[in-house]
Every structure is written in C-alpha cells, then in structure tokens.
Amino acid sequence: MIITIDGPTASGKSTVARMIAQKLGWYYLGSGYLYRSITYLLMNKFHYTEDALKAPKLDDVCAVTDPHRFHYSYVGNDPVITYDGEDITPYLKNKEMDLLTSVVATNPMVREKLLELQRHIGSKYNVVVEGRDIGSVVFPKADIKFFITAALEERARRWQEYMAEHQYMHYSLNEAANAITERDDRDSHRAHSPLIATADSVIIDNSGLDKEQTLNKMLEIIREKLSLC
Numbered sequence: 355m356i357i358t359i360d361g362p363t364a365s366g367k368s369t370v371a372r373m374i375a376q377k378l379g380w381y382y383l384g385s386g387y388l389y390r391s392i393t394y395l396l397m398n399k400f401h402y403t404e405d406a407l408k409a410p411k412l413d414d415v416c417a418v419t420d421p422h423r424f425h426y427s428y429v430g431n432d433p434v435i436t437y438d439g440e441d442i443t444p445y446l447k448n449k450e451m452d453l454l455t456s457v458v459a460t461n462p463m464v465r466e467k468l469l470e471l472q473r474h475i476g477s478k479y480n481v482v483v484e485g486r487d488i489g490s491v492v493f494p495k496a497d498i499k500f501f502i503t504a505a506l507e508e509r510a511r512r513w514q515e516y517m518a519e520h521q522y523m524h525y526s527l528n529e530a531a532n533a534i535t536e537r538d539d540r541d542s543h544r545a546h547s548p549l550i551a552t553a554d555s556v557i558i559d560n561s562g563l564d565k566e567q568t569l570n571k572m573l574e575i576i577r578e579k580l581s582l583c
C-alpha cells in the first residue's frame with residue numbers, strides 16, 4: 355500500500371510522513387533526499403560547477419543513480435543514503451543543497467531515473483512517500499494522497515527555526531520567505547512534474563496546527579480510508 359504526501363517547502367510533510375510511517379510500521383521514502391543526493395554527487399564526485407548542474411550529462415546521471423553504487427535505505431526512522439558504501443546523508447540538508455537541488459530537479463533525465471528507483475521501492479514495501487510529484491506522477495494510483503500546505507509566513511518561520519537549529523544559520527523572516535519562495539516557484543513552474551495538488555488529494559492546511567495535531571488529523575483520514583482501528 356502507498357500513501358503519498360506532496361507539498362511546498364517547510365509545509366511539515368517530511369516530519370509528518372516519518373511519524374505516520376512509524377505509527378503504521380511502514381517504510382518511509384523522502385524523495386527529496388534522492389534529488390539532494392544526485393546534486394551532491396554530481397558536485398562532489400563528478401566536479402560539477404553550479405552552472406554545469408543545469409545540464410548534467412546522461413553518463414553522469416546514470417553513474418550517480420547506478421543501483422550497484424547508490425542506495426537509499428530507511429533505518430530506525432531515518433533515511434540513510436550511501437554511494438559506493440560511503441554515507442552521504444549528513445551532507446544533504448543545507449542551504450546550498452536546498453537551492454541547487456531545485457535546479458537539478460528540473461531535469462527530465464534525472465526525474466526519469468529517480469522515478470524508476472521510487473517505483474522499485476514502492477513495489478517492495480508498504481510505504482509513505484513524500485515529495486512534490488508523488489501523487490501526480492510517481493504513484494498516481496496510491497491508496498491515499500495528501501497535499502499539505504501552510505501560510506507562507508508560517509512556513510518561513512518553520513524554515514528559519516530549522517536553519518537556526520540544524521545549520522546554526524540565522525535568517526530574518528523576510529530572508530526565509532524569499533528563500534522558500536524562490537524554491538517553490540521553481541518547483542511549481544517547471545515543465546516536468548511540477549508541484550501540484552491532484553484532484554483526488556486530501557488537502558491539509560496546517561497553518562496554526564502543530565505536528566501532533568497535523569498527524570492526528572491525517573491518521574484519522576488514514577484509518578477511515580484504510581479501515582484500520
């Protein structure tokens with residue numbers, strides 16, 4: 355079975371996706387980690403400049419997504435990504451990766467390769483998958499589809515707190531709003547697999563809700579749709 359969660363930056367989808375996976379005892383796939391990994395590997399193993407990331411070469415995309423070299427796993431409620439056996443997970447979440455990944459994610463070749471990988475994982479497990487095109491493109495026949503969002507000011511405040519706590523980087527609310535708006539614009543207006551809420555998605559606006567309240571709201575819907583107790 356598959357539950358998809360799509361939504362814009364800092365909507366809280368990855369936090370709640372992991373909580374749902376843990377509650378149900380399902381696998382968690384954070385597809386953003388896959389796009390971040392490709393970006394990191396092209397830059398650090400294939401010496402791509404920021405400019406070169408706009409048009410990666412097919413051979414390089416094949417090399418970084420080679421299933422013998424690139425592995426996504428979900429261990430103890432955390433994703434772990436390795437390449438040639440090296441754990442690259444610690445390098446994937448920072449402001450540079452945030453911005454450059456939204457550029458790499460516009461590339462259709464990259465998306466095609468990651469589509470295969472995501473569907474392969476979806477064929478092996480009961481999975482909660484979050485991203486931008488999961489309900490629309492990757493798993494259009496998912497059992498339940500959510501689209502999570504929140505007001506820009508609230509998402510900016512969450513992003514600001516995340517960056518201060520995890521990256522020790524301090525941004526004003528204005529800077530935070532600009533940073534996430536730039537990414538969201540790119541994710542929503544690209545030609546291939548843009549961020550959209552499909553007609554069959556349950557839309558959750560979690561402005562003013564904390565993560566537990568969002569989780570409970572979603573679990574109620576999941577229990578009802580999947581007839582769980």
Ligand code: DC
Nearest residue numbers: 385386387389455456459485486487
């Ligand atoms: O969810 P995230 O912030 O980790 O995603 C990183 C980037 O990857 C973001 O710019 C959107 C992009 N992405 C995407 O295009 N499609 C997905 N399914 C997941 C992420």
